[in-house]
Amino acid sequence: MAINFLEAFKFKRKNTFIHNLDPRTKLYFALIITIISLCFNTIIPLLILFLSIIPFFILGKIMTQWINTLRGLIFLAIFIIIIDTLFIEFNLGVAMSLRLFALISAFTLFFLTVHPDDFSQSLIQMKVPFSFAFALSLAIRFVPTLSQEAQNVREAQMVRGLELQKGNILKKVKNFIPIIIPLIILSIQRAMVVAESLESRGFGASKKRTYLYPLKMKMKDFFIIILLTGLLIFIIWILITGSLPSWMQFRIPF
């Protein structure tokens, strides 16, 4: 279940409008969605924001992976609603869950449609030091490996009679110890191997790198960036003048 949300990192090469956009455009998109979602804390605006992301997933033909990702988040959303209802109020809980969904969706769109190499390349072209960009893309690259390894460890402990679903909540959490520890050990082992293998292939040997495929912004990228910036300015203007229509403040009576 918890492994489902790792779907967000399973990039597949496809030829769609969204896939062909520049990674920087998609990163900008995710950032704008983040900022807008932080501007509101009521249900209706956040719901509109969330729904407005859906067409992009349809355009990118990645609906199934996106739904799987959200499914993995449902527990967290329920948890947020419960905690908020207990300590603050129900409406805020729902709004915060929607904000979470919108944020995760925006970044899911980014990771599902950007090849890890393009991602690091775009960071480098935004003047992020090479080793940081490389480490980040390496981390993304290893997410599927990690989920495969988690599966192996789970099987190895299951054949030793470990039953994950058994017992009360405390016991269930404890059941995960035999899975987490080998996973950490395996990751550290692999990190060492990767580091040695990188060094033996001359990682960091030359200070100035050149790139085979530098990224280039196209017309449609600029178009989308201008649109997004316009949207952001519009929303900030609404917030400053306080001209939000009253139906936007709708609250679920609870």
Added chain:
Amino acid sequence: MGKNGAGKTTLVKLFNGLLKPDKGEIFVNNKNIITLSIAELAHIIGFVFQNADNQIFSRTVSDEIGFILKNFGYNESDINNQVSNILKRFNLEQFKERSPFLLSGGERKRVALASILCANPEIVILDEPTIGQDASEKKKLVSLLQELNQNRVTIIIITHDIEFIAEYIPHCILMRKGLLIAEGPTKYLLANEKLLEEASLIKPQLVQLSDLLNFEKGLHTLEYMKEQILEFLKS
């Protein structure tokens, strides 16, 4: 035996319920395994994974070995008894209180094997037990397996180590692309050039030698080869 991707691991994972069959049925001790949970099957079938690091998590070697019994709900004193038994049998007594992470690769592999055999399964499946084992560890492994076999434990081994099979394992199954292509006594199968080629294996060295010397086709014992060679030299 068979090439990588031939379906060996998939097959054995079906035996102990880690994978469910799409069609067909699997019976262990006359029970359809669909009716049993993985934990219940674990009482009958012990599965030793290729990479011991997939399972090691405890603070001490004894805890690691006793984990399976704890899961099966044994009481403390039974666990301690059984674990000290196993430690003796596996020559691991000196590591009893040590952290399993500080052991060598071969020793960790032995701990992993011990941690499965501790529950006295009737069937043991070993995935690549000889990988990363040095010659003396391999010998220890063989004597352990022979001892198990005398106690009427069924042993299933997945391996690429053809010399190991040729020397110690009497019965053998060859697989290719998810299909079983041959089953029978090792000494006939491993001398059959066509079958070996189909399974992407090479002949064991003993077979290569006997072919070179134009002896009778087949995988012969070392003793037999020695006599034949002596006779050959005399003539």
